Amino acid sequence: MGVVLITGANRGIGLEFVRQYAEEGIEVIATCKRPDEAKALILLTDKFPNLSVEKLDMNSDEDLKVLRLTLEKSDIQLDILVSNAGVLLKESFGEWTRQSFVDTFDINVIGAAMLAQSLIPSLSPNGKIVQLSSRLGSLDFGGEGIIDADSYSMSKAALNMLATRLAVIVKESSQCVVSMSPGWVATDMGGTAATLQVNESVFKMRRSIGALTPSDSGRFIDNQGNPLPW
Ligand SMILES: NC(=O)c1ccc[n+]([C@@H]2O[C@H](COP(=O)([O-])OP(=O)(O)OC[C@H]3O[C@@H](n4cnc5c(N)ncnc54)[C@H](OP(=O)(O)O)[C@@H]3O)[C@@H](O)[C@H]2O)c1
Numbered sequence: 001m002g003v004v005l006i007t008g009a010n011r012g013i014g015l016e017f018v019r020q021y022a023e024e025g026i027e028v029i030a031t032c033k034r035p036d037e038a039k040a041l042i043l044l045t046d047k048f049p050n051l052s053v054e055k056l057d058m059n060s061d062e063d064l065k066v067l068r069l070t071l072e073k074s075d076i077q078l079d080i081l082v083s084n085a086g087v088l089l090k091e092s093f094g095e096w097t098r099q100s101f102v103d104t105f106d107i108n109v110i111g112a113a114m115l116a117q118s119l120i121p122s123l124s125p126n127g128k129i130v131q132l133s134s135r136l137g138s139l140d141f142g143g144e145g146i147i148d149a150d151s152y153s154m155s156k157a158a159l160n161m162l163a164t165r166l167a168v169i170v171k172e173s174s175q176c177v178v179s180m181s182p183g184w185v186a187t188d189m190g191g192t193a194a195t196l197q198v199n200e201s202v203f204k205m206r207r208s209i210g211a212l213t214p215s216d217s218g219r220f221i222d223n224q225g226n227p228l229p230w
Pocket of ligand 1: 007008009010011012013014032033034056057058059083084085086087107132133134135181182183184185186187188189190191194
């Protein structure tokens with residue numbers, strides 16, 4: 001048994017992580033922006049006594065502080081932190097706006113950094129942080145495959161650097177930080193043409209997360225744990 005905390009847990013990949021880890025009997029802390037409106041998550045809490053829900057808007061320092069204090073007060077140590085919340089705000093070149101770049105970076109990069117800073121003190125000695133990244137963040141692939149996702153691709157490249165920096169920060173411990181691409185997944189973000197169903201993607205990622213060791217820290221990997229080019 002362990003404790004898993006997941007951000008952006010009210011739909012898509014985050015919600016599926018909640019369902020699969022809760023089914024496994026692990027204690028799950030699911031976080032989302034508006035718990036009162038998270039209908040699918042509330043339904044899961046009826047089914048799983050090992051699931052609790054906490055408010056966390058990735059833009060809110062106040063939410064992060066409250067979450068950190070809640071974990072500290074209950075002496076909860078996290079075995080896995082799934083940093084999943086993210087946005088893809090599509091805009092084509094010529095119509096780029098400063099605001100959508102700011103919003104994308106605020107959630108996908110700065111939010112993930114602040115989350116890690118707040119919760120690493122509550123990470124267990126062998127704890128793992130898994131950041132949901134994307135092949136679109138690979139400099140080698142050049143943001144291939146999707147149009148009008150420039151700010152998103154840039155944000156995932158920056159998120160990959162965050163994994164590298166965090167790996168350096170925890171390197172004296174047995175903790176592990178990775179950036180993981182879930183594949184192209186059929187969610188609101190991935191759309192219906194995606195090649196993977198959400199349950200398949202999360203099943204593969206859970207298996208890969210289970211196999212991670214401290215020597216994997218700082219890697220950028222796919223849902224099967226294979227290396228992706230930076
Ligand atoms: N689907 C794919 O093919 C794919 C591929 C590569 C990487 N990824 C990555 O995988 C992760 C999950 O993607 P997904 O497909 O499940 O996306 P999704 O269906 O669009 O869900 C995104 C989740 O992030 C949450 N979120 C957005 N802004 C937030 C904020 N400020 N605070 C808290 N939560 C926030 C959303 O909550 P609300 O409902 O409250 O907005 C939602 O729960 C993302 O990081 C994404 O970049 C996805």
